[in-house]
Amino acid sequence: MGLDIRLPIGIIFTVYGGILIIYGLVVDPAIFVNSAGVNIDVWWGGAMLVFGLLMGLLAFRASRRAAP
Amino acid sequence: MHLHIVDYAIIIIYFVFVLGIGFALRGRMKTSEDFFLSGRSIPGWITGLAFMSANLGALEVMGHAANAAKYGMFVNHFYWLAAMPAMCFVGVFMMPFYYGSKARSVPEYLRKRYDEKTRTLNALSFAVMTLLVSGVDLYAMAILFQRLLHWPFGASVVASAAVVAIYIYLGGLTSSIYNEVLQFFLIVFGFLPLAILGLKAVGGFAGLKEKLPNPGYAHTWANIWHASQNPMGINWFGTIFGLGFVLSFGYWCTDFLVVQRGLAARDMPSAQRTPLIAAVPKMFFPLMVVLPGLVAIALDPHLTKYLNGRYDNALPAMLGKFYPSGLLGIGLTALMASFMSGMAGNVTAFNTVWTFDIYQTHVNPGQPDRHYLKMGRLATVFAVAVGIGTAFIVLRFNNLMDYLQLLFAFFNAPLFGTFLLGMFWKRTTAHSGFWGLLSGIIAAAAHYSLYHYHVIMYPSDMAANFYQAIWAFSVCVVVTVVVTMFTEPRKEEELVGLVYSLTPKPRNQDLPWYERPGILAVGILALCTVLNIIFW
Numbered sequence: 204m205g206l207d208i209r210l211p212i213g214i215i216f217t218v219y220g221g222i223l224i225i226y227g228l229v230v231d232p233a234i235f236v237n238s239a240g241v242n243i244d245v246w247w248g249g250a251m252l253v254f255g256l257l258m259g260l261l262a263f264r265a266s267r268r269a270a271p
Numbered sequence: 272m273h274l275h276i277v278d279y280a281i282i283i284i285y286f287v288f289v290l291g292i293g294f295a296l297r298g299r300m301k302t303s304e305d306f307f308l309s310g311r312s313i314p315g316w317i318t319g320l321a322f323m324s325a326n327l328g329a330l331e332v333m334g335h336a337a338n339a340a341k342y343g344m345f346v347n348h349f350y351w352l353a354a355m356p357a358m359c360f361v362g363v364f365m366m367p368f369y370y371g372s373k374a375r376s377v378p379e380y381l382r383k384r385y386d387e388k389t390r391t392l393n394a395l396s397f398a399v400m401t402l403l404v405s406g407v408d409l410y411a412m413a414i415l416f417q418r419l420l421h422w423p424f425g426a427s428v429v430a431s432a433a434v435v436a437i438y439i440y441l442g443g444l445t446s447s448i449y450n451e452v453l454q455f456f457l458i459v460f461g462f463l464p465l466a467i468l469g470l471k472a473v474g475g476f477a478g479l480k481e482k483l484p485n486p487g488y489a490h491t492w493a494n495i496w497h498a499s500q501n502p503m504g505i506n507w508f509g510t511i512f513g514l515g516f517v518l519s520f521g522y523w524c525t526d527f528l529v530v531q532r533g534l535a536a537r538d539m540p541s542a543q544r545t546p547l548i549a550a551v552p553k554m555f556f557p558l559m560v561v562l563p564g565l566v567a568i569a570l571d572p573h574l575t576k577y578l579n580g581r582y583d584n585a586l587p588a589m590l591g592k593f594y595p596s597g598l599l600g601i602g603l604t605a606l607m608a609s610f611m612s613g614m615a616g617n618v619t620a621f622n623t624v625w626t627f628d629i630y631q632t633h634v635n636p637g638q639p640d641r642h643y644l645k646m647g648r649l650a651t652v653f654a655v656a657v658g659i660g661t662a663f664i665v666l667r668f669n670n671l672m673d674y675l676q677l678l679f680a681f682f683n684a685p686l687f688g689t690f691l692l693g694m695f696w697k698r699t700t701a702h703s704g705f706w707g708l709l710s711g712i713i714a715a716a717a718h719y720s721l722y723h724y725h726v727i728m729y730p731s732d733m734a735a736n737f738y739q740a741i742w743a744f745s746v747c748v749v750v751t752v753v754v755t756m757f758t759e760p761r762k763e764e765e766l767v768g769l770v771y772s773l774t775p776k777p778r779n780q781d782l783p784w785y786e787r788p789g790i791l792a793v794g795i796l797a798l799c800t801v802l803n804i805i806f807w
Contacts, residue, residue, distance in 0.1 A: 208317060208449045208452050208453070211288055211291070211292060211449075211453060212452070212453050212456055214288075215284065215285070215288050215453065216456070216460075218284060219281060219284070219601060222277065222280065222281065222597070223597050223598065223601070226277050226596070226597040227597060230595075230596070230597070234595040234596060235595055237592060237593055237594070237595060238468050238593055238594070238595055238598075239468060239471050239472060241468075243464060243468065243594075243595065243598055244595060244597040244598055247460075247464050247598055247601075248597070250460070251460055251601075254456075254460070
């Protein structure tokens with residue numbers, strides 16, 4: 204089938220997670236007034252990063268098994 | 272809504288990835304089967320998520336959030352009463368015929384079961400419907416672009432259409448399916464925080480109930496017994512039979528847009544599992560669309576603070592209210608992802624039906640395979656171009672959902688009658704399929720004109736759609752049965768693999784229990800019943 208869809212999903216979520224975490228740490232915390240004072244960028248960015256890395260890992264393992 | 276550079280960056284990265292997947296798959300499209308059916312090679316979990324995602328267009332996301340703001344939890348019926356049983360039914364009972372008969376499309380199955388004229392009638396009506404529907408997603412995406420980037424409506428429509436056209440042109444159904452899986456995860460990650468933040472803001476579920484303008488909004492079933500007691504003005508018969516049976520089974524079981532994803536699966540068990548895997552996230556989707564709609568109406572009961580007088584604004588308005596920059600970019604990307612996956616589903620279904628069932632059959636048969644591959648790509652461009660036109664038709668309607676259910680009531684509802692009789696009653700004759708389907712569509716048209724000119728009245732447009740579906744379906748079934756009685760049935764040996772009673776059942780004994788379609792379906796329905804009781 205060629206392209207493993209988990210790879211692009213893994214990459215985009217890792218990138219998005221990284222962007223959100225960095226942005227959430229450097230930005231003025233006043234913007235989190237609307238989200239009930241929670242730094243949702245860092246938290247949700249962390250969740251996306253973990254998901255992205257997991258997908259990337261699964262794709263990596265599958266490619267190792269396919270090409271011994 | 273105020274966007275920062277980080278939000279723009281997130282949106283741009285998304286577009287780069289979507290187009291990148293199309294380019295990565297470009298070289299793999301060698302035959303027409305590759306382009307239209309992904310070479311029947313995709314694992315079940317991917318086709319399952321694509322099945323779910325192809326249905327997650329503008330109607331699903333923006334439309335149901337708007338409906339929840341307008342009608343309350345009654346909207347849950349679209350999920351738990353309508354989608355769940357129909358998705359289980361198509362997976363367990365119908366997929367074996369679609370996949371097993373090697374039909375390349377829904378109309379092609381009709382040719383095998385009935386005859387050429389039934390197929391052509393269905394192919395034409397499906398092509399028209401799909402083109403009319405595909406404009407809806409373009410319209411929604413253009414409205415979003417217009418608000419974010421302040422582009423004019425026309426330019427926004429063309430720009431969003433171009434992206435979808437490019438990735439399907441390059442990678443066909445595979446590209447569409449792969450992008451749908453990516454879009455599915457983006458939609459989940461983009462909308463889930465909205466449910467969490469929204470609930471937190473109104474003080475949890477108890478606080479939400481208190482703030483709703485009408486206590487009935489917090490119930491799915493409690494007000495169904497009398498039409499006057501619920502805001503949609505539909506009683507239990509219209510809801511259960513019209514929506515729960517005719518419209519939902521008509522859509523999930525016969526609409527090629529979703530069935531096509533199952534046909535791309537690599538084997539029969541994967542094809543059967545496709546709708547069942549899709550049913551699991553679908554079941555929990557009210558959390559992501561109905562809940563934000565309820566929060567919107569709880570915070571803004573007079574539609575003056577955030578909603579700007581339109582229910583359709585519910586979801587984007589809540590994104591703007593709760594999401595800080597950064598997450599806002601993710602939320603808007605999710606919204607665009609949903610519009611693109613909905614549009615792409617329509618385009619891939621159209622180009623297949625056009626190429627196989629109309630062009631190859633009637634216009635130019637007997638050409639080499641490469642010719643039809645090229646035609647599929649041309650049809651993609653054509654479908655997108657017409658979609659641009661229909662986006663302007665949608666602009667003239669003021670409610671997306673009514674427009675769509677109207678189209679479904681015209682075309683899908685009678686078709687379901689044709690399928691039900693064809694698959695489960697071996698006596699049904701070739702002629703009866705055609706005449707039943709035609710009279711069902713005519714009945715829908717007649718009902719629509721009577722309603723349009725106020726000869727018959729309903730409390731809401733949605734009620735009219737439900738009853739139109741019931742009439743179209745019933746007329747189709749009655750005419751099919753009557754014509755069958757007066758015409759010769761086909762020989763039984765011609766119907767093996769096409770009719771339930773004449774086809775050997777798929778053997779699943781060697782599969783582990785969690786991969787058996789029947790067991791999965793029972794589990795899904797049990798879980799769904801629990802949800803219905805909790806939110807009664």
